[in-house]
Amino acid sequence: MLHLADIRENKDEYIKALTKRNFDASSIFDQVISLDDKRRSTQTSLDNTLAESNKLSKEIGMMFKNGEAHKANILKERTVKLKEDSKDLQDALATTIAELDQLLYTIPNIPQDSVPAGKSEDDNEEVFRKGAIPTLDEGSLPHWELAKKYDIIDFELGNKITGAGFPVYKGKGARLQRALINYFLDKNTAAGYMEYQVPHLVNEASGFGTGQLPDKEGQMYHAGIDDLYLIPTAEVPVTNMYRDSLLEEKDLPITCTAYTPCFRREAGSYGAHVRGLNRLHQFDKVEIVRLEKSENSDAALDGMVEHVKSILDELKLPYRILRLCGGDLGFTSTLTYDFEVFSTAQDRWLEISSVSNFKTFQANRLKLRYRDADGNKQLAHTLNGSALALPRVLAGILENYQTLTGIEIPEVLIPYCGFERI
RNA sequence: AGAGAGGUGGCCGAGCGGUCGAAGGCGCACGCCUGGAAAGCGUGUAUACGCCAAAAGCGUAUCGAGGGUUCGAAUCCCUUCCUCUCUGCCA
Incomplete structure (x- = not known):
C-alpha cells in the first residue's frame, strides 16, 4: 500500500x-x-x-x-x-x-511515467519481438491434441482425480516438465539468484504482505481448518521471508529464485481460451525475486527483462514483450513487462512471464526496510518475475517444435531430458 | 495427538505487582591507552507513533500475539501461536 x-x-x-x-x-x-x-x-x-x-x-x-x-x-x-x-x-x-x-x-500502486494509459490488454504496448514464427505442416495440432497423440499429458485423468485444470503429466511429458524446471533454476542460479525451496501454504500475514489479501482472497485456495492459503505464486513465500526485516544497504540486492507449484482458483475464467494448458488451477513456475535499494530498482527491472529474454532466446521460441498499460497493470505494480510466446497452432500469444517493479508498495506492508549509507531507514524496493511459468512454455514448445512425425526437443533442453524428440 | 517446561533487547540471561525500556554479560560503535594490535579502561548502543518548521527534547506504546484484573502488569488471570522434552503416530 x-x-x-x-x-x-x-x-x-x-x-x-x-x-x-x-x-x-x-x-x-x-x-x-x-x-x-x-x-x-x-x-x-x-x-x-x-x-x-x-x-x-x-x-x-x-x-x-x-x-x-x-x-x-x-x-x-x-x-x-x-x-x-x-x-x-x-x-x-x-x-x-x-x-x-x-x-x-483500495488504492493501487502509482504507475511509472512510461506506463501507457489504456483500458485493457488491447492497449498494452509491444516493446520487443524476436524469433521466427515457424511455418507448420498441414495437419499440425494444438498442444492438447499433441498431448493426446503422444500420450504425454492426460487432462481427463486430472478431472477424475481432482477436477478441471489439474492435468497429469506422463512419461516424456513429465520428464520435459522436470527438464524445464531444472534448466530454469540453473539459468537463474548462474545469474546469481539464490535457490530456495519454500512452503506451498502460507498464513494470512504473508498473503497480506505481498498484496494478495485482502484484495484477491477469492483467487486463492484456502485450507480452512488451519487457516492457510495455497500459494498462487512463489512470490508470496519468497518475498515474505523478508517480512519485518531491517537490512543493511550492503546486503542489497538480495536475489532469490524458487520453483513451486502455483494454485489459482481462476474464478470467472471460462471458454475456449482456457483449453489445454492455457489456464490451469495448478501449474509449475520458477520465480525470481529481488530486493533492491530504491535507486537501483529501475535498472534491476531492466536486468530481469534481459535475463528472461536470454532464456527464451536459448529455447528459440518466438516471443514478444509488452509494457502493460494502466488498465492492465496489476494492483501492486508500478511497471510490468509481460512476455508472451507465440502459440503457432492456436495462432495466439500466450503469457509466460510477468516481470514487475513494486517499488515500496509491498515493502510498506511487509515492513521491509534497510538502513542506507546515511544511516536512515527506508523501505526497500521489491521486484519479481517469472523465469518462467511452465505450462505455456510447454505448450509453446509442443506446438512450435512439432513435425508430422514427432516433437523436437529444443537443443538446450536435450541434456536435461535425456531424449531428442517425442 | 497426550503430558510437562518455556517464549524478555543483535545474542545470552536476570527480574515474577510500583521508581523496569528493563540488572549483568557477550557483541557492536566511538574514545583513551599502544610503535601497531590484543588486553584493559571509559562512553554509547531497540523499534514504532505523536508533539515540534526541524534538530534537540518531550510524551506514548512495545518483555511471542490478543484480551482481562489493578490506581499501577515483563510480573497475576484467560485465549491463542510458537519452541523444547517425554509418550504416541508417521513419510
Missing part, C-alpha cells in the same frame, strides 16, 4: 498518474488525509491522557510506600475518569486506523 507521507507530498502527481489506471483518487486522497489528521490528533490526546494517568499511578505508588494510604485512596478516584477517557480514545484511535487502512487497501 502507499505510504501516507508520500501521498501527502505527491498528492496531485499521484492523482494524475492514477488516471492511467482509470482510477480517480482525488476524493479518496482527501479522505485519507483527513483521516490521518484525525488519527494524529486522537493519538496526541490519548498520549496526554495516558501520561497523566501514569503520573498519578506513580504518585499513588509513592504514597502507599510512605504509608499514606488514605491520601492514595483519594487520588485513586481521579484515575477513574482518566481511565474512561483513555479507553474511549483508544477505541476511537483503533476505529480511525481501521478506516484509514480500509481506504489505503
Whole structure:
C-alpha cells in the first residue's frame, strides 16, 4: 500500500498518474488525509491522557510506600475518569486506523511515467519481438491434441482425480516438465539468484504482505481448518521471508529464485481460451525475486527483462514483450513487462512471464526496510518475475517444435531430458 | 495427538505487582591507552507513533500475539501461536 507521507507530498502527481489506471483518487486522497489528521490528533490526546494517568499511578505508588494510604485512596478516584477517557480514545484511535487502512487497501500502486494509459490488454504496448514464427505442416495440432497423440499429458485423468485444470503429466511429458524446471533454476542460479525451496501454504500475514489479501482472497485456495492459503505464486513465500526485516544497504540486492507449484482458483475464467494448458488451477513456475535499494530498482527491472529474454532466446521460441498499460497493470505494480510466446497452432500469444517493479508498495506492508549509507531507514524496493511459468512454455514448445512425425526437443533442453524428440 | 517446561533487547540471561525500556554479560560503535594490535579502561548502543518548521527534547506504546484484573502488569488471570522434552503416530 502507499505510504501516507508520500501521498501527502505527491498528492496531485499521484492523482494524475492514477488516471492511467482509470482510477480517480482525488476524493479518496482527501479522505485519507483527513483521516490521518484525525488519527494524529486522537493519538496526541490519548498520549496526554495516558501520561497523566501514569503520573498519578506513580504518585499513588509513592504514597502507599510512605504509608499514606488514605491520601492514595483519594487520588485513586481521579484515575477513574482518566481511565474512561483513555479507553474511549483508544477505541476511537483503533476505529480511525481501521478506516484509514480500509481506504489505503483500495488504492493501487502509482504507475511509472512510461506506463501507457489504456483500458485493457488491447492497449498494452509491444516493446520487443524476436524469433521466427515457424511455418507448420498441414495437419499440425494444438498442444492438447499433441498431448493426446503422444500420450504425454492426460487432462481427463486430472478431472477424475481432482477436477478441471489439474492435468497429469506422463512419461516424456513429465520428464520435459522436470527438464524445464531444472534448466530454469540453473539459468537463474548462474545469474546469481539464490535457490530456495519454500512452503506451498502460507498464513494470512504473508498473503497480506505481498498484496494478495485482502484484495484477491477469492483467487486463492484456502485450507480452512488451519487457516492457510495455497500459494498462487512463489512470490508470496519468497518475498515474505523478508517480512519485518531491517537490512543493511550492503546486503542489497538480495536475489532469490524458487520453483513451486502455483494454485489459482481462476474464478470467472471460462471458454475456449482456457483449453489445454492455457489456464490451469495448478501449474509449475520458477520465480525470481529481488530486493533492491530504491535507486537501483529501475535498472534491476531492466536486468530481469534481459535475463528472461536470454532464456527464451536459448529455447528459440518466438516471443514478444509488452509494457502493460494502466488498465492492465496489476494492483501492486508500478511497471510490468509481460512476455508472451507465440502459440503457432492456436495462432495466439500466450503469457509466460510477468516481470514487475513494486517499488515500496509491498515493502510498506511487509515492513521491509534497510538502513542506507546515511544511516536512515527506508523501505526497500521489491521486484519479481517469472523465469518462467511452465505450462505455456510447454505448450509453446509442443506446438512450435512439432513435425508430422514427432516433437523436437529444443537443443538446450536435450541434456536435461535425456531424449531428442517425442 | 497426550503430558510437562518455556517464549524478555543483535545474542545470552536476570527480574515474577510500583521508581523496569528493563540488572549483568557477550557483541557492536566511538574514545583513551599502544610503535601497531590484543588486553584493559571509559562512553554509547531497540523499534514504532505523536508533539515540534526541524534538530534537540518531550510524551506514548512495545518483555511471542490478543484480551482481562489493578490506581499501577515483563510480573497475576484467560485465549491463542510458537519452541523444547517425554509418550504416541508417521513419510
